[in-house]
Amino acid sequence: MARIVELRSDTFTQPTESMRKAMAVAEVGDDVWDEDPTIHRLQERAAQMVGMEASLFVPSGTMGNLCALLSHAQPGDEVIVEVDSHIFQNEVAGASAVGGLQLRPLNSENGRLQPEQISRVIRQPDIHEPRSALLCFENTHNRKGGTCLSPGQTEALCDVAHQAGLKVHLDGARVFNAAVAQQVDVRELTGPVDSVMFCLSKGLSAPVGSMLAGTAAFTERARRMRKMLGGGMRQAGVLAAAGLCALDEMVDRLADDHVNARRLAEGLQGLSEFDVDLATVETNMVFGQCRPPLTARQFIERCRTVGVLLDQASPDRWRMVTHRGVSADDVDYAIEAVRRLFLEPATTPLRATG
Ligand code: TLP
Numbered sequence: 332m333a334r335i336v337e338l339r340s341d342t343f344t345q346p347t348e349s350m351r352k353a354m355a356v357a358e359v360g361d362d363v364w365d366e367d368p369t370i371h372r373l374q375e376r377a378a379q380m381v382g383m384e385a386s387l388f389v390p391s392g393t394m395g396n397l398c399a400l401l402s403h404a405q406p407g408d409e410v411i412v413e414v415d416s417h418i419f420q421n422e423v424a425g426a427s428a429v430g431g432l433q434l435r436p437l438n439s440e441n442g443r444l445q446p447e448q449i450s451r452v453i454r455q456p457d458i459h460e461p462r463s464a465l466l467c468f469e470n471t472h473n474r475k476g477g478t479c480l481s482p483g484q485t486e487a488l489c490d491v492a493h494q495a496g497l498k499v500h501l502d503g504a505r506v507f508n509a510a511v512a513q514q515v516d517v518r519e520l521t522g523p524v525d526s527v528m529f530c531l532s533k534g535l536s537a538p539v540g541s542m543l544a545g546t547a548a549f550t551e552r553a554r555r556m557r558k559m560l561g562g563g564m565r566q567a568g569v570l571a572a573a574g575l576c577a578l579d580e581m582v583d584r585l586a587d588d589h590v591n592a593r594r595l596a597e598g599l600q601g602l603s604e605f606d607v608d609l610a611t612v613e614t615n616m617v618f619g620q621c622r623p624p625l626t627a628r629q630f631i632e633r634c635r636t637v638g639v640l641l642d643q644a645s646p647d648r649w650r651m652v653t654h655r656g657v658s659a660d661d662v663d664y665a666i667e668a669v670r671r672l673f674l675e676p677a678t679t680p681l682r683a684t685g
Pocket of ligand 1: 396418532
C-alpha cells in the first residue's frame with residue numbers, strides 16, 4: 332500500500348497497546364449513578380494533575396467547553412473570547428444556541444490576548460447591557476498556530492478578569508503541549524483559572540474523551556450540564572482506562588511531536604507557491620499560506636496524491652499537525668514528497684532514513 336502521512340490532526344492518533352489492554356480489563360459501573368470506579372480514578376488523577384479540586388470525564392472537548400460556559404454563566408450574559416478560538420469558530424455556536432450566551436470576540440496577535448484588551452471590554456453594570464460573566468482563552472491556541480501562553484501571561488489575564496468579578500475558563504485542549512513546550516508544570520498554566528478543559532483524545536492518543544476540571548461545586552454544576560446535553564455515559568470506565576494511560580504514559584513524549592513539527596516547517600519553507608508560518612511553530616502544528624493562484628484546496632489535493640494528508644484552515648491557509656502516528660522518517664518523506672510536487676530540492680540536507 333502507498334505510504335500515508337496523516338497530518339490532518341492529532342485527533343487521528345490510535346490508542347496504544349497499553350490502552351487497549353487496560354480497556355479490556357477495566358472495572359466499570361454506571362457513571363450516571365457516579366458508580367464507575369475507573370472513571371473515579373481518572374477524575375481524581377486529572378484533577379490532581381491540573382491542581383484542581385475535582386474533574387469530570389466528558390465525551391468531547393466541545394461538550395467540556397459548553398458544560399463550562401453553562402456552569403459559569405447565565406442566559407443573556409456575555410463571554411469574552413478570542414476571535415479565532417475554537418469556542419467561537421468551531422463549536423457550532425453552542426454557547427449561543429444552547430446557552431443563550433453572547434460571545435464577544437477579540438482580535439489577538441498569535442492567540443495571545445492582552446490584559447488591557449480585556450479590561451477595555453469588561454462592562455460596568457448597566458440596565459441596557461449584558462453582564463460580563465466569563466473570560467475564555469485557549470492554550471495552545473489552535474488556529475493561531477499552536478502557540479503557547481506562558482504562566483505569566485495566564486496570570487495577568489486572570490488577574491484582570493478576577494478583579495472585575497469574571498470567572499475564567501481555559502480551553503486547554505492541548506494544554507499539555509503548552510506545558511511540555513515551555514518546560515513548566517501544567518499547574519502553572521491551570522492554577523490561575525477557574526476551570527480547564529483538556530483533551531485525552533488528541534496528542535495523548537486516547538480514543539475518546541476530555542476532562543473538565545475546577546472546584547467541587549463547579550464540577551457538580553457541570554455534571555448536571557453534561558446530563559442535560561446527553562453526555563451522561565454508563566460503563567464508560569472502558570474509555571477512562573485509556574484516559575488514565577494517556578495521562579500516565581503519553582505526556583512527556585509530546586516533545587517529540589514538537590521537534591517533528593519544527594523539522595517539518597523548516598523542511599517545507601522556501602518554496603515559491605506557499606509560505607510557512609515558521610514564527611508560530613511552538614508546539615505540534617505547522618500552518619502555511621498559499622500564494623495566489625494556488626488555493627489551500629488545490630494544495631491539499633496535490634499533497635494527497637503523494638499520500639501527505641493535511642487540513643484546510645481558510646481558503647488560502649492550510650494546517651499540518653504532528654502526533655504519535657507521525658515519525659521523524661514520515662516527516663522527511665512528507666518534506667521530500669511535497670517539495671518534489673513543486674519541483675524544488677530541499678535547501679537543507681535531510682536526515683538519512685532507516
Ligand atoms: N479541534 C479539532 C477540530 O475541531 C478543529 C482539531 O482537529 O484540531 N478546543 C480546541 C482548541 C480544539 O482544537 C478542539 C478540537 C476542541 C476544543 C474540541 O475537541 P473535540 O473535538 O473533542 O470536541
